[in-house]
Amino acid sequence: MGTTKSYFFSNEINHLSNLFRALGHPARIAIVQHLIDQKTCICNDLVEELGLAQATISQHLKALKDAGIIKGNIEGKSICYCIDENNWAHMEAHFHAFIGQKVQANSCC
Amino acid sequence: MGTTKSYFFSNEINHLSNLFRALGHPARIAIVQHLIDQKTCICNDLVEELGLAQATISQHLKALKDAGIIKGNIEGKSICYCIDENNWAHMEAHFHAFIGQKVQANSCC
DNA sequence: ATTATTCATCGTAATATTGCGATATATAAA
DNA sequence: TTTATATATCGCAATATTACGATGAATAAT
DSSP: OSSGGGGGGGGHHHHHHHHHTTOSHHHHHHHHHHHTOOOOOBBHHHHHOOOOOHHHHHHHHHHHHHTTSSSEEETTTEEEEEHHHHHHHHHHHHHHHHSSSSOOTTTOO | OOSSGGGGGGGHHHHHHHHHHOOOOOOOHHHHHHHHHHSSOTTTTTHHHHHOOOOHHHHHHHHHHHHTEEEEEEEEEEEEEOHHHHHHHHHHHHHHHHTTOOOTTTTTT
């Protein structure tokens, strides 16, 4: 009990919900927005920027990396993160295929 | 400890992450997709359709309703759910404003 | 070689989510 | 009125998430 029954659902649906879930936390949205805004790579000014502990930021970065939304590159003693522009395009397409669907007006009220 | 520090973030960011989170579960994606496909309203054939317990489905419906994604209407002894087409449009715009942002290619690797 | 910096990971506490059976409520049907 | 049907909610157990301090690993600076 307590565990999501992913095996009840298609890969398609599980993948989509994983992407949504990865963005389902304000810190992770803020991180992604920061990476988009700063174009150039960002390491952990995020810690100062967001006001969360370093361990917490690192955890959120991992979640975004696992979802394929960002990627990181070692750069000296720090690590340079940026949007994974390849997956970003896929994600955009994936989201749009779902959210862009036509919805009937007032179909129940 | 353990609670999301929403007050660290803007309303904009919190709202967006709430929307994403509402769709961050396969059952809820499946429910929304079902509501889109069936155009006409759906009550709890979802229980048979998804194979989850009635209480669980009801809980997921509540999460989607709280997020403004669906709405329900009493219809005899059952309740008729459908996409809230007004908020759906807002949501689409909101998502697109975020996901549709231009991302620099290979900005860190 | 030692020290400082940057980041990941571990361990742990607090809280949230997921799922279900049981029960409550409300309407329809008999 | 009694019974059946549909749904919401309560209470609980299992698991996941969020957050943080402490520690480890790797590189840069001294």
